[in-house]
Amino acid sequence: MTSANSPKTILLVEDNPKDVELTLAALKQHHLATEVAIARDGSEALDFMFRRGQFEERPKGDPLVILLDLKMPRVDGLEVLRMIKSDASLKTIPVVMLTSSREEADLVESYRLGVNAYVVKPVCFEEFVNAIAQTGKFWTVVNALPRGNADA
Numbered sequence: 130m131t132s133a134n135s136p137k138t139i140l141l142v143e144d145n146p147k148d149v150e151l152t153l154a155a156l157k158q159h160h161l162a163t164e165v166a167i168a169r170d171g172s173e174a175l176d177f178m179f180r181r182g183q184f185e186e187r188p189k190g191d192p193l194v195i196l197l198d199l200k201m202p203r204v205d206g207l208e209v210l211r212m213i214k215s216d217a218s219l220k221t222i223p224v225v226m227l228t229s230s231r232e233e234a235d236l237v238e239s240y241r242l243g244v245n246a247y248v249v250k251p252v253c254f255e256e257f258v259n260a261i262a263q264t265g266k267f268w269t270v271v272n273a274l275p276r277g278n279a280d281a
Contacts, residue, residue: 137269138164140192142174142209143227144201148250152196152227155261161269166192171204175212178219191222194268197244199228199235207238214243221275223268227261 139162143149149167156162168174174197176182195213199206206226213219223245228235231249239247248264251257 137162138166138190138192139265139269140166140168140174140177140195142168142171142195142197142201142206144170144198148198151254151257152261155258156265158258159262159265161262161265162193170201171206171209174209175204178213179216191219193274194223194225194265194272196225196227196264199226199230199239207235207242210239210242210244223272223274225264225268227264 139156141149141152143152153165156165166177168177174195177184177187178191178195180187197206197209206228210224210226213222213224220243224243225246225248226235226239226244227248227250229250230236236247246264246268248260251260
C-alpha cells in the first residue's frame with residue numbers, strides 16, 4: 130500500500146480537451162490527486178508508462194491508477210491496456226476504462242484484457258464530476274495496492 134506521504138499520481142489518457150478539463154476539475158475539487166499526468170493519446174501513454182521519448186527522464190514510480198479513454202487516435206485504449214497488462218512490471222497497476230462507449234464488445238474486450246473497471250462517461254456535467262469523484266476516491270483512497278505500486 131502507498132503511505133500517507135506518497136504522492137497520489139493518476140495517469141489520465143484522454144484525447145478530448147474538454148474531458149481532460151472536466152476530469153482535472155473533478156479530481157481537484159475532491160482532492161484526489163497531488164499530481165495528474167496527462168497523455169493525449171495511446172502512443173503518449175505507452176511512452177509515459179515505459180519511460181520512452183519525452184518521458185525517458187520522468188521520476189521513478191508508477192501512477193496509482195490509469196484512467197484510460199477507449200477511442201483515441203494513433204493507439205487506441207484497448208491496445209494500451211493490452212501492452213500494460215502484458216508487461217510484468219506494469220500489470221498490477223489498476224486501469225479504469227473511462228469512455229463514452231456503451232458497446233458490449235468494447236466492455237467484454239476490456240475485461241478480457243484485464244481492465245480493473247469500466248466507467249461510461251456521463252453526459253451531464255454533475256454526473257460526470259460525481260463519476261470521476263467516486264472513481265478517483267475508490268482507486269486513490271479506498272483501494273489497497275501491493276507494495277511497489279505507485280512508488281515515488
